[in-house]
């Protein structure tokens with residue numbers, strides 16, 4: 001009699017890559033809205049009379065609820081308790097609600113001109129409120145998708161899969177950077193790109209519903225032994241996570257590195273206009289090259305990590321490149337568009353190296369049943385930077401960098417020195433992480449494929 005060996009659905013290559021494609025698409029839609037306003041900064045200033053500080057406040061709202069209301073941490077606990085289907089679906093709904101509120105605030109329907117809410121212009125406050133709700137949704141969707149990828153790819157092409165997910169999501173950033181201004185100009189409305197995002201988010205929600213069916217099938221294919229191996233999450237596990245030094249080094253590296261990239265992207269278009277004298281209508285194209293480069297390189301470096309290891313070293317190289325690039329943006333040399341383009345591409349390489357090694361390293365430090373909470377805690381620490389740094393840069397620009405006359409509106413030297421500082425600190429933490437790996441034997445320098 002032949003005994004049938006039960007295979008998990010994730011053992012099928014086709015099934016696991018299909019699951020990845022579906023959830024990665026949902027993230028693409030989320031990243032589109034995250035960055036859609038960045039190239040619109042000059043239009044917000046000229047048409048809606050926002051200042052750099054208004055823009056900085058609005059941008060920092062992304063992290064308000066995640067950081068102060070601990071929404072990300074609750075989201076991680078809900079994820080580990082209730083599972084990926086429930087959490088992911090509700091995260092998509094939050095993204096839609098947040099986007100809807102933000103659209104209302106920026107659109108012509110908005111009718112509270114002249115009003116002040118908590119010291120902010122009503123329009124800025126309501127757009128920020130919507131963005132804050134969206135921020136909760138997209139961040140919880142992000143940790144859910146990380147956990148989904150571990151569920152399907154652990155012991156297989158984990159870093160490649162995470163790299164491909166990030167690459168797909170960055171298509172959303174790239175679209176935001178390159179199409180927002182032409183789209184807004186075509187429809188003669190700053191809010192038109194946000195409406196487009198709303199439609200995309202509806203499609204992203206449908207994609208996640210498709211994933212829910214795939215996840216049900218995966219669970220049905222698990223044997224009793226697989227299910228027994230899954231230890232339930234207990235609240236006291238949080239203590240185990242936060243007393244782990246490796247966890248804190250990853251979280252610190254994450255906040256420092258990402259503080260020098262995502263908030264930089266929010267101002268990159270404005271930097272191109274002010275420092276490199278690029279036409280505002282085309283200025284978003286140069287920053288859009290950053291995510292473009294990561295499309296190919298994040299999966300490439302992820303694959304390298306899967307097969308050859310060297311995760312900690314990859315993070316160190318990425319941090320060094322980040323410092324070099326921001327320093328070149330800060331220095332008063334070669335204020336030409338082609339030079340900005342070259343260094344933006346190099347930043348894209350750095351932005352592929354660190355994430356491709358950092359996120360797949362977390363499951364080497366933290367057990368799978370605590371992963372949702374661990375990713376949530378890392379994102380929570382990161383959100384302090386995503387929230388604080390854009391507000392800081394907006395304030396610094398208004399206070400110290402304003403220029404008089406008909407030329408550029410701002411001198412970007414000081415903001416770029418601040419970004420360089422984050423790079424230096426990220427490098428120090430990456431070196432400490434490599435030393436800790438040597439001491440504790442996490443296996444960060446070892447390949448992921450067993």
Ligand SMILES: C[C@H](NC(=O)[C@@H](N)CCCCN)C(=O)O
Pocket residue numbers: 031034035139142166169173258262355359379382
């Ligand atoms: C995977 C990682 N995601 C994040 O860092 C999110 N917390 C922030 C998403 C912000 C989107 N512009 C990444 O994208 O590298």
